[in-house]
Amino acid sequence: xxxxxxxxxxxxxxxxxxxxxxxxxxxxxxxxxxxxxxxxxxxxxxxxxxxxxxxxxxxxxxxxxxxxxxxxxxxxxxxxxxxxxxxxxxxxxxxxxxxxxxxxxxxxxxxxxxxxxxxxxxxxxxxxxxxxxxxxxxxxxxxxxxxxxxxxxxxxxxxxxxxxxxxxxxxxxxxxxxxxxxxxxxxxxxxxxxxxxxxxxxxxxxxxxxxxxxxxxxxxxxxxxxxxxxxxxxxxxxxxxxxxxxxxxxxxxxxxxxxxxxxxxxxxxxxxxxxxxxxxxxxxxxxxxxxxxxxxxxxxxxxxxxxxxxxxxxxxxxxxxxxxxxxxxxxxxxxxxxxxxxxxxxxxxxxxxxxxxxxxxxxxxxxxxxxxxxxxxxxxx
Amino acid sequence: xxxxxxxxxxxxxxxxxxxxxxxxxxxxxxxxxxxxxxxxxxxxxxxxxxxxxxxxxxxxxxxxxxxxxxxxxxxxxxxxxxxxxxxxxxxxxxxxxxxxxxxxxxxxxxxxxxxxxxxxxxxxxxxxxxxxxxxxxxxxxxxxxxxxxxxxxxxxxxxxxxxxxxxxxxxxxxxxxxxxxxxxxxxxxxxxxxxxxxxxxxxxxxxxxxxxxxxxxxxxxxxxxxxxxxxxxxxxxxxxxxxxxxxxxxxxxxxxxxxxxxxxxxxxxxxxxxxxxxxxxxxxxxxxxxxxxxxxxxxxxxxxxxxxxxxxxxxxxxxxxxxxxxxxxxxxxxxxxxxxxxxxxxxxxxxxxxxxxxxxxxxxxxxxxxxxxxxxxxxxxxxxxxxxxxxxxxxxxxxxxxxxxxxxxxxxxxxxxxxxxxxxxxxxxxxxxxxxxxxxxxxxxxxxxxxxxxxxxxxxxxxxxxxxxxxx
Ligand SMILES: Cc1cc2nc3c(=O)[nH]c(=O)nc-3n(C[C@H](O)[C@H](O)[C@H](O)COP(=O)(O)OP(=O)(O)OC[C@H]3O[C@@H](n4cnc5c(N)ncnc54)[C@H](O)[C@@H]3O)c2cc1C
Ligand code: SF4
Ligand code: SF4
Numbered sequence: 001x002x003x004x005x006x007x008x009x010x011x012x013x014x015x016x017x018x019x020x021x022x023x024x025x026x027x028x029x030x031x032x033x034x035x036x037x038x039x040x041x042x043x044x045x046x047x048x049x050x051x052x053x054x055x056x057x058x059x060x061x062x063x064x065x066x067x068x069x070x071x072x073x074x075x076x077x078x079x080x081x082x083x084x085x086x087x088x089x090x091x092x093x094x095x096x097x098x099x100x101x102x103x104x105x106x107x108x109x110x111x112x113x114x115x116x117x118x119x120x121x122x123x124x125x126x127x128x129x130x131x132x133x134x135x136x137x138x139x140x141x142x143x144x145x146x147x148x149x150x151x152x153x154x155x156x157x158x159x160x161x162x163x164x165x166x167x168x169x170x171x172x173x174x175x176x177x178x179x180x181x182x183x184x185x186x187x188x189x190x191x192x193x194x195x196x197x198x199x200x201x202x203x204x205x206x207x208x209x210x211x212x213x214x215x216x217x218x219x220x221x222x223x224x225x226x227x228x229x230x231x232x233x234x235x236x237x238x239x240x241x242x243x244x245x246x247x248x249x250x251x252x253x254x255x256x257x258x259x260x261x262x263x264x265x266x267x268x269x270x271x272x273x274x275x276x277x278x279x280x281x282x283x284x285x286x287x288x289x290x291x292x293x294x295x296x297x298x299x300x301x302x303x304x305x306x307x308x309x310x311x312x313x314x315x316x317x318x319x320x321x322x323x324x325x326x327x328x329x330x331x332x333x334x335x336x337x338x339x340x341x342x343x344x345x346x347x348x349x350x351x352x353x354x355x356x357x358x359x360x361x362x363x364x365x366x367x368x369x370x371x372x373x374x375x376x377x378x379x380x381x
Numbered sequence: 382x383x384x385x386x387x388x389x390x391x392x393x394x395x396x397x398x399x400x401x402x403x404x405x406x407x408x409x410x411x412x413x414x415x416x417x418x419x420x421x422x423x424x425x426x427x428x429x430x431x432x433x434x435x436x437x438x439x440x441x442x443x444x445x446x447x448x449x450x451x452x453x454x455x456x457x458x459x460x461x462x463x464x465x466x467x468x469x470x471x472x473x474x475x476x477x478x479x480x481x482x483x484x485x486x487x488x489x490x491x492x493x494x495x496x497x498x499x500x501x502x503x504x505x506x507x508x509x510x511x512x513x514x515x516x517x518x519x520x521x522x523x524x525x526x527x528x529x530x531x532x533x534x535x536x537x538x539x540x541x542x543x544x545x546x547x548x549x550x551x552x553x554x555x556x557x558x559x560x561x562x563x564x565x566x567x568x569x570x571x572x573x574x575x576x577x578x579x580x581x582x583x584x585x586x587x588x589x590x591x592x593x594x595x596x597x598x599x600x601x602x603x604x605x606x607x608x609x610x611x612x613x614x615x616x617x618x619x620x621x622x623x624x625x626x627x628x629x630x631x632x633x634x635x636x637x638x639x640x641x642x643x644x645x646x647x648x649x650x651x652x653x654x655x656x657x658x659x660x661x662x663x664x665x666x667x668x669x670x671x672x673x674x675x676x677x678x679x680x681x682x683x684x685x686x687x688x689x690x691x692x693x694x695x696x697x698x699x700x701x702x703x704x705x706x707x708x709x710x711x712x713x714x715x716x717x718x719x720x721x722x723x724x725x726x727x728x729x730x731x732x733x734x735x736x737x738x739x740x741x742x743x744x745x746x747x748x749x750x751x752x753x754x755x756x757x758x759x760x761x762x763x764x765x766x767x768x769x770x771x772x773x774x775x776x777x778x779x780x781x782x783x784x785x786x787x788x789x790x791x792x793x794x795x796x797x798x799x800x801x802x803x804x805x806x807x808x809x810x811x812x813x814x815x816x817x818x819x820x821x822x823x824x825x826x827x828x829x830x831x832x833x834x835x836x837x838x839x840x841x842x843x844x845x846x847x848x849x850x851x852x853x
Contacts, residue, residue: 032635032697035427035507038488050695072513073506075425075633079417082628211486211505220513 067215115302126339229283236276277315386554391421393803396828420512430818460812484514564598613808620670623773644685
């Protein structure tokens with residue numbers, strides 16, 4: 001009994017430690033248990049190790065999809081005194097990863113109150129564009145401009161503003177990612193490893209729960225909806241990205257200038273993407289609001305929700321802009337839409353958006369590692 | 382009045398409840414534990430031993446009825462009911478689709494478990510995931526479920542079940558399935574069974590319970606006192622050596638110590654007491670629980686040196702570490718001189734050949750009592766490590782005698798409406814010893830039989846009552 005008390009004390013002392021030391025403690029327990037081996041890639045990757053250094057923990061944390069399965073299946077989950085909660089500790093470590101690897105480094109602190117950061121960035125951006133268009137245009141409700149955005153802002157103004165911010169954000173993400181990749185010392189990328197990682201990322205393999213029934217949300221029941229809504233969001237986003245890319249090509253290489261017809265490729269891609277970005281984020285928000293409070297890290301809820309809502313707002317403002325582009329509301333709608341997009345671009349490297357890049361890097365490392373020999377083959381019973 | 386009352390909330394109980402409900406009966410399940418702790422020992426399990434004549438879904442190669450039976454015969458030294466054992470074995474080949482239908486998922490053979498994937502099917506996520514799936518399915522089908530409902534006694538009249546009591550609350554039912562587990566978490570009963578040893582100690586005082594704290598055997602005790610026939614004896618149990626720092630309850634799978642065969646194990650007098658190299662740890666670790674239980678103070682110390690680090694699964698809790706054996710002995714609380722002497726004698730007896738911990742290698746001792754027959758490497762390279770072990774009880778074997786209908790017997794006569802499944806009757810098949818995965822095989826087979834039989838008995842009662850009403 002005395003030993004037990006000492007143990008509980010030790011566990012409590014650890015619990016007030018860093019997420020990394022907590023993850024280490026829990027992974028030691030998992031490694032001696034291994035019941036969750038079938039759920040996702042984290043557990044097989046774990047069994048290749050006996051020590052969980054910060055860089056290993058960073059890697060495993062970003063490999064975790066926060067599906068919740070290993071919490072509901074865990075014989076050591078609270079109220080058990082071992083208090084194993086892998087999805088939560090992994091989420092906490094992920095946040096630390098984002099902060100550690102953020103570039104410039106001091107900007108990593110933005111993760112701490114990301115919800116506020118996003119709100120402020122978006123509000124300022126919208127205000128900025130409203131003021132700017134009022135200034136350039138004399139008023140926010142001039143007569144119908146036949147959907148010609150460039151009558152408000154010249155193409156070059158827009159390209160310069162968004163290009164600069166987007167360029168900076170991509171650079172910041174890339175630098176963070178390179179540091180992360182070096183930190184987890186991933187090894188040489190083979191074609192088959194790259195192909196597998198791409199497949200796993202694009203299909204969200206590990207939100208399938210290992211059995212194809214999906215992941216957990218409110219309780220121990222499995223559901224594919226999180227995976228589906230995530231797909232809507234991701235592919236919706238990619239379609240919007242494609243629409244912008246096509247429009248850029250039209251503009252610079254084909255001399256075809258906006259506004260584009262409703263049946264043109266950029267508008268079709270953008271509309272489909274926009275619809276995906278309505279359904280996906282709305283669904284994810286619904287699931288997020290109903291999520292079991294034991295999952296993930298409560299302190300990151302504002303970041304998750306801010307990001308989801310932002311995507312939704314970009315989409316709905318974009319679709320409204322399309323619908324009313326021939327009316328006098330166009331100028332105001334345009335300013336609002338551009339404000340949301342700018343808010344998104346500004347916060348890209350310091351918010352939920354970055355998770356995808358770290359996740360893909362972790363998946364890639366997993367695929368590389370799986371192809372290497374595992375030197376640890378302990379007897380199991 | 383409900384048709385079938387199921388007492389218990391683990392695998393056997395859930396199988397019974399689901400089968401009874403599927404057979405059209407109304408079912409109420411009473412689980413002693415609160416929801417967070419539901420599922421008893423079943424929530425700590427990993428796999429089920431399953432017969433198959435050819436490769437089948439997650440099962441590799443073949444595991445025939447005969448081979449399975451021989452395994453049961455071997456581990457029990459013949460203390461088993463062949464007829465019931467074969468019934469379990471055959472049932473184990475057919476239950477996986479039904480389990481899947483109720484949401485249980487199996488995992489494909491994985492790296493660490495390949496050697497067991499021929500004989501055992503692994504639950505994805507382990508037993509808690511299995512139990513969760515069964516509860517979801519039961520709720521969906523409309524089985525009534527009550528948590529925090531420990532049944533304190535049952536009312537029996539002429540071998541027939543009348544009602545169950547939760548304290549003062551009386552619950553009547555037409556039939557009843559008892560699936561409330563063994564009595565391993567009833568310390569008083571364990572102490573009574575194990576008595577006092579030659580050192581004047583009560584060994585059971587130092588047992589840790591690997592599973593649930595809710596299996597107190599209240600009903601087992603009551604039924605035996607009411608004249609129900611029993612099998613096995615109260616000292617028979619599955620016992621494993623576990624880390625002494627494991628919690629008193631629910632330490633589960635992760636507290637076992639894998640280092641045993643890589644060094645020596647001494648008792649509190651720093652003396653060796655058994656062959657650490659007799660077989661691979663997974664096969665032998667069930668045996669070490671009993672060995673340690675027979676030592677003074679029911680305590681043992683697994684001692685290794687730095688040479689073998691990284692060759693076994695690191696334990697959940699770090700061991701004691703010291704640069705010299707004397708220092709290690711002090712940290713472990715044993716006599717430094719005696720330990721040094723034991724290690725010296727052992728080292729001198731080691732005949733080192735080609736060390737290979739994956740086979741029964743040729744490293745052994747000569748002229749040492751007890752011998753270490755494999756993996757005998759001198760313990761000479763500091764720092765040294767020590768892990769303290771205690772007996773960990775998995776589950777007890779004393780149970781109610783039954784037959785192929787899962788009926789409880791009173792003086793050789795089978796009850797018309799009282800059935801039993803799982804740990805409460807596992808002793809029929811498993812008089813002693815253990816083969817990994819057979820607990821769930823017994824619980825699943827008999828849980829399903831008990832549920833079906835209880836539903837049938839309730840229907841017969843319903844019909845006869847209907848007939849009485851018609852004639853009245
Ligand atoms: C750590 C560990 C690992 C194991 N691994 C395996 C394995 O991999 N494979 C395998 O086949 N077997 C394994 N076993 C053995 C296996 O757990 C048992 O054989 C099996 O679970 C028995 O099922 P059961 O339903 O009879 O009992 P349990 O699952 O223990 O269920 C008993 C239930 O009855 C309830 N209960 C008790 N008293 C009362 C009461 N008075 N009123 C109401 N409810 C009550 C309890 O709360 C509990 O829910 C393991 C056991 C342990 C402890
Ligand atoms: S999460 Fe829990 S059940 Fe799963 S492997 Fe870890 S300790 Fe075991
Ligand atoms: S939460 Fe899901 S993805 Fe993360 S470790 Fe657990 S099972 Fe794997």
